[in-house]
Amino acid sequence: MDRNFFKKSLSDILNAVLPVIFAFLLGGVVILLIHENPLEVYKILLLKSFFTPVGLQNTLHYAGPMILTGLAIAVCFKANLYNMGVEGSLIIGAFASGIVGANLPIGSGFLLKSVCILVGVAFAVLYSMSIAYLKIRFRADEMVVSMMLNYALAKAIEYLATNVFRDTGNGYVCTPVIQDQAMYTRIFGRSRLTAFIFIILLVLLVLWIVMKKSKLGYEIKAMGKSFEFAEAMGMRVGRKICILFILSGALAGLAGAGWMMEDQYRYTLDFSGSPGLGWDGMLIALMGGHDPLGIGIAAIFYAGLKIGADNINMYSSVPKEIVSLMQGMIVLFLSVKFICEKKQSFQLWNRLFKKKAGLELCKS
Secondary structure (H helix, E strand, O other): OHHHHHHHHHHHHHHHHHHHHHHHHHHHHHHHHOOOOHHHHHHHHHHHHHOOHHHHHHHHHHHHHHHHHHHHHHHHHOOOOOOOOHHHHHHHHHHHHHHHHHHOOOOOHHHHHHHHHHHHHHHHHHHHHHHHHHHHHHOOOHHHHHHHHHHHHHHHHHHHHHHHOOOOOOOOOEOOOOOHHHOOOEOOOOOOOEOHHHHHHHHHHHHHHHHHHOHHHHHHHHHHHOHHHHHHOOOOHHHHHHHHHHHHHHHHHHHHHHHHHHHHOOOEOOOOOOOOHHHHHHHHHHHOOOOHHHHHHHHHHHHHHHHHHHHHHHHOOOOOHHHHHHHHHHHHHHOOOOEOOOOOOEHHHHHHHHHHHHHHHHHO
């Protein structure tokens, strides 16, 4: 059992690390083509993001919401539920918490922050529950439903931000700035890191315990194998689907509310960035192998790439789009399972080798 566990762990690590290595190699080729030194560029990328106090703190700051959205993706994907509504849960949680934080007259900072978080999480859970209801009640495909609802929700919130709750004192579309009591202040002067990071780390620890040590974690694995098998074991699959969507929505809503109160302070039409913190969470979950610890590491690395992109643009002549290219290559290579869990071999190499051997046999 220990040997099989070691092999599986090793294959999971290699399947996450190899795409990053290949993406860096291809990025290095592109950097050479524009007559720059890849080693110097990668030195700037990594040193400024991970090996300076301010850079590391900013990396942790930007990794925070991606840790939560990665966990929101993982709890569903692990159970073979393809919830694409994490982005929608994030933006509705952020929007709701921003409106409350700007208008609710509560003098206590702790109480106002708590209310903002609870409201954001509640709206996100309601949105996520609508997807779960359609799947359980009408057997609708959760992937299609969640992607369509994301678009509808984004347009609805865009209308509310543009008309109903717009801050007319600004020249661009945004909601009013939240009150000072609702803001998480920076821990250190120069970096953007706030105390909200401790809430994120606590959630990460709790999810690790749930996924690895609790009954729910084992039930998630059973559902991931087969819904029919889970039902045969006596599980009420419909109820578990509801629980997992609630958990996923709560995590995404917490990410949105936290990002509102620690970084953005108002809702804008590009609040979540491009492609969006929810979609970034999907990549983080894939890189981390849907494991809470792996998601934490992957989110920090991915945030470091985003921080490093600005540093590359500042300290070299290489455009920061090189990092976007590398991110795309990581996504592409993550779709390939290089190492087989059982044989610990390169699957692509095995296929090519067998094909070549078959052609030689036909020729002979």
